[in-house]
Amino acid sequence: xxxxxxxxxxxxxxxxxxxxxxxxxxxxxxxxxxxxxxxxxxxxxxxxxxxxxxxxxxxxxxxxxxxxxxxxxxxxxxxxxxxxxxxxxxxxxxxxxxxxxxxxxxxxxxxxxxxxxxxxxxxxxxxxxxxxxxxxxxxxxxxxxxxxxxxxxxxxxxxxxxxxxxxxxxxxxxxxxxxxxxxxxxxxxxxxxxxxxxxxxxxxxxxxxxxxxxxxxxxxxxxxxxxxxxxxxxxxxxxxxxxxxxxxxxxxxxxxxxxxxxxxxxxxxxxxxxxxxxxxxxxxxxxxxxxxxxxxxxxxxxxxxxxxxxxxxxxxxxxxxxxxxxxxxxxxxxxxxxxxxxxxxxxxxxxxxxxxxxxxxxxxxxxxxxxxxxxxxxxxxxxxxxxxxxxxxxxxxxxxxxxxxxxxxxxxxxxxxxxxxxxxxxxxxxxxxxxxxxxxxxxxxxxxxxxxxxxxxxxxxxxxxxxxxxxxxxxxxxxxxxxxxxxxxxxxxxxxxxxxxxxxxxxxxxxxxxxxxxxxxxxxxxxxxxxxxxxxx
Amino acid sequence: xxxxxxxxxxxxxxxxxxxxxxxxxxxxxxxxxxxxxxxxxxxxxxxxxxxxxxxxxxxxxxxxxxxxxxxxxxxxxxxxxxxxxxxxxxxxxxxxxxxxxxxxx
Numbered sequence: 318x319x320x321x322x323x324x325x326x327x328x329x330x331x332x333x334x335x336x337x338x339x340x341x342x343x344x345x346x347x348x349x350x351x352x353x354x355x356x357x358x359x360x361x362x363x364x365x366x367x368x369x370x371x372x373x374x375x376x377x378x379x380x381x382x383x384x385x386x387x388x389x390x391x392x393x394x395x396x397x398x399x400x401x402x403x404x405x406x407x408x409x410x411x412x413x414x415x416x417x418x419x420x421x422x423x424x425x426x427x428x429x430x431x432x433x434x435x436x437x438x439x440x441x442x443x444x445x446x447x448x449x450x451x452x453x454x455x456x457x458x459x460x461x462x463x464x465x466x467x468x469x470x471x472x473x474x475x476x477x478x479x480x481x482x483x484x485x486x487x488x489x490x491x492x493x494x495x496x497x498x499x500x501x502x503x504x505x506x507x508x509x510x511x512x513x514x515x516x517x518x519x520x521x522x523x524x525x526x527x528x529x530x531x532x533x534x535x536x537x538x539x540x541x542x543x544x545x546x547x548x549x550x551x552x553x554x555x556x557x558x559x560x561x562x563x564x565x566x567x568x569x570x571x572x573x574x575x576x577x578x579x580x581x582x583x584x585x586x587x588x589x590x591x592x593x594x595x596x597x598x599x600x601x602x603x604x605x606x607x608x609x610x611x612x613x614x615x616x617x618x619x620x621x622x623x624x625x626x627x628x629x630x631x632x633x634x635x636x637x638x639x640x641x642x643x644x645x646x647x648x649x650x651x652x653x654x655x656x657x658x659x660x661x662x663x664x665x666x667x668x669x670x671x672x673x674x675x676x677x678x679x680x681x682x683x684x685x686x687x688x689x690x691x692x693x694x695x696x697x698x699x700x701x702x703x704x705x706x707x708x709x710x711x712x713x714x715x716x717x718x719x720x721x722x723x724x725x726x727x728x729x730x731x732x733x734x735x736x737x738x739x740x741x742x743x744x745x746x747x748x749x750x751x752x753x754x755x756x757x758x759x760x761x762x763x764x765x766x767x768x769x770x771x772x773x774x775x776x777x778x779x780x781x782x783x784x785x786x787x788x789x790x791x792x793x794x795x796x797x798x799x800x801x802x803x804x805x806x807x808x809x810x811x812x813x814x815x816x817x818x819x820x821x822x823x824x825x826x827x828x829x830x831x832x833x834x835x836x837x838x839x840x841x842x843x844x845x846x847x848x849x850x851x852x853x854x
Numbered sequence: 855x856x857x858x859x860x861x862x863x864x865x866x867x868x869x870x871x872x873x874x875x876x877x878x879x880x881x882x883x884x885x886x887x888x889x890x891x892x893x894x895x896x897x898x899x900x901x902x903x904x905x906x907x908x909x910x911x912x913x914x915x916x917x918x919x920x921x922x923x924x925x926x927x928x929x930x931x932x933x934x935x936x937x938x939x940x941x942x943x944x945x946x947x948x949x950x951x952x953x954x955x956x957x958x959x
Contacts, residue, residue, distance in 0.1 A: 532956040540915060544957030550914035557922050588958030591919050623958060658958075760958060763869060803958050 318440035320449045323483050324475045330371040331441055331483070338437025339772060343783045345790055345821055354768040361764060366482040370441065373764035374489040375526055377482060386478045389522060393481045396521030397451070398459055400513050408631050408672050413513050416505045417452055420445060426497035426507060431750050431777035432490060442773075444497040444507035447487050450474060451510060485524050488514040489766075492755030492774055493628065494714045499747065515629040525629050529757040533625040534633040541617035542587040543625060551620045554590045555613065558598050565598075566840060570605045575648065576612035582650040583611045583684075584641065584665075586658035586803040587621035593806060596657060599830035599844065600684070606839065607691040612648065619644035622655060624664035628757045631672060638669045645679045652680040654687055657828050659713030659755075659802040667719060683716060685801065688829065689725035692732050698838040704734045704845075706795050708832075709742055709785035711778070711809070712749035713802035723747060726801060726829055733836040742781045750777045752800070754808025767811075775812045782809075782824060792823040795847055801829035819848055860886040870944075872954040879908070879951030887949045892939055900937055900949075903927055907942075907950040917947050917955055 322331060336351035357367055365373040380386035399405035400413060426444045427433055433442040440446055453474045457467040467473040474480065488511055495508035518524040525531075537543045546554075555572050563569045573579065583604070589596040604611055614620055618640040626634025645653050655661050666681045691697060710730060716722050723746045730739045742749070752759070753775025761770070786796050800806050809826045818824050825847055835844040855874065858867045863886060866874040871890065873879060884904055888896050896904070906927050910918040920942055924931055931942075938945030943955060 528956065536956060542957060544955065544959055545915045546957075547915045550916055553914060554919065554922075557919075561921065561925075586958050591916065591955075591957075592959045594919055594921055621957075760956075807958055 321474050323450050324480050332370050332439045334436050340435045342780050355765045369483040369486040372769045374766040376763050392522050396517040412509050420505045425500050429496045429500040432774050435776040436773050448507050448510045485518050492751045494751035494755050519630040526761050528761045529625045542621035544587050546587050551615045562598050572601045573612045574615050578649045579610050579612035580651045581611035582645045582653045584622035585656040586623050588803045595831050596828045599834040602834050607696045614644050616644050622658050622661035627664040654682050654684050656684050657801040659715035663715035683722050685722050685725040692729050699733050699836040700838045701735045703836045708739045708797045711800040713805050714751050718747045742785045752778050752805035752808040754804050759804045759808040771815045790822050794823050796824045798826040800826050872948050873951045876951050884949050891945045903946050904950045911952050
């Protein structure tokens, strides 16, 4: 498909991603038949733009008048111009400009993109399709003589509302996993172009997925957490975790909060407190046993390490990141340790460094490396036979590909599982595939977007997970995916539910610290919980 | 905004059928929403669960975590699914008038 077709005024979707085109899954899903993505209802179709692929992630309303339509198109173009100006985009101008200027159209990135591959290679999902549209609009409308030369240069996209509406949705068909950037021979970052597009839409047109903006970063700033959790709730939850730890382990542990002068501020994704409380519990048990001098924060925003701005908006990003850093500074900690949350790693480490220059940065460390230090210290005795089941490891994109933290989590798994139990996915490490929930997808659930993500963006991960356990698919053999990231866990949970993975294969998921505590010699009872045990309780 | 009509009364709800305005909630509303969840009659056990969730939300602005919900009400997860077939989050919380959960949950 040519980039110019994005301007089509037919009102019809450019593609229909049909199940017969999807890449196949391995056994026992080799005969699995996907249901088609649900069509939007007539009412939804009338209300929401859906002319990209029949899917609405943003519930983007049609402009109510011609004037409104023209205003939005103008806002898009002026936003694009701002993205390419130093004074308006000092944060990402350099990598954006390089990525806009230097694509050689070799399409090496296409085969690296899980969405493109799993969709059955639909052109619109190709990493370069989106970028080419943006590039051509910039050349035609923002370069000298661009409009006159457009036809000759092959840049002739007619910028209309249809283009803007389709691009807005298209910015939310990419998980920002940046596998494309990794394989590009000249370092073009199509993921960054997608991010910049989202930023343009959010900051200039007020268009963003509700789950990440109005119900996400806005709630984070208003209440202290994107979950809506207020300070009193965290206090209540921490007290509950202490009770639960005592019940599970027989030992009362005090979880330190707001401890001035502690060496470490440990920050969790607040979703862990609500959906996977075993994760902060396991951290507390391990840190206590290893004698780590740390604290949690119950200050507003300090108890939720997420920063959804990293997906779509530099301003929202900066507001949250600055608060995180200020809280750490007020506590006087030596460093911040980031729990099992990939986007928090990206936000608080890599992007904070880029966006907040001149700040008195507090050192930040991944929990993975600290946990490996704990294992190496010998302060905790582990009995690998307690984790005697097949295990594979999911690599969160932001911690592994982006930050290069590859070895610690593997060394930990080798130390806490019996020989031969841990097997890698293919590929893994920095070449991993996204869980499919990156960039906000794990929590985005409007319209028929859940259907789209469950079939296309997380399909590659499902394929990989099944691949790792081939030959052991008997559901009575319990198997574990270690997925040390809240967002990835959420996506894997939803994918497993959709594909009925546990009943069909016996594959379940957990984080890294839970597996570590499960292997502790001092723990009399198993710490890990499997779903059927849970129901029998 | 989508609406839902139950026994002649109309409520504004989100796409997933959660009540838009938590302030509209009362016991009668809970009874009506329970019917959409396949619960024809709200027994004492249903109320125990719904009231717990409701009170937790009023105090803390979030739904209680499931572990805590089970522990404090004394209901096993299986029992909660018996009471509300779509489960604690999609069933019981909806009847308790909570908005759909947000964030990384």
